[in-house]
Amino acid sequence: MHETDMTKSLILTVKDWYQSQPEPPKIEKIHLIVGQFTCVEPVSLQFAFEVQTRNSFLADVELVIKDIPLVAFCHSCQQEYKPEIGLQYSCPGCNSPMEDIRAGRELKIDRIEYSSLNSHHEVFH
Template identity: 40%
Template structure:
């Protein structure tokens, strides 16, 4: 399961960083996830809940911000946000000559702890 592996590495990264800053307990972790990463927020939350008991994350909450990809049509210059159905077709002119930007973000925005 992709999200479980992903969440394991997120927790590991936070853990290492927290250790360097003398932080023993994590209260909050915020992730930014681009829609093109195909990581499902529900699955990430599920993985987080499954992994956190007995760790420094046991009382932590997870916040996920989803970023949509931005599309630009080369035919009519229309700009639009990629929807959840991944339609790489211009909603204005029907062209498939689309440039896609963003949506591949996948990083820890911040975490809080003490």
């Protein structure tokens, strides 16, 4: 299952960062950016995260997922359009096949919210 592997690498990334901190921070939220064209289901990802972080340093951390819609660019029409995933990927104006994806393939940590020594921080990636 795609989301399970995804979650494993997500946890490893956060763990590296966590262990590089001088004081163990208290992580509150992990903000993720997930493009629709990655085929990752936010609900499955939430579930995999919850299962895999149980009893770990990430237990009770909230995963906040931001969806990025698929956007393609048609060079013939010189404009962006939004393909319908699973249904229609070609340009609605001229029917050329999708060749240039401008958004929707992102899959990364946007930022981590955490607190340490009574202060609140955000780290950006």
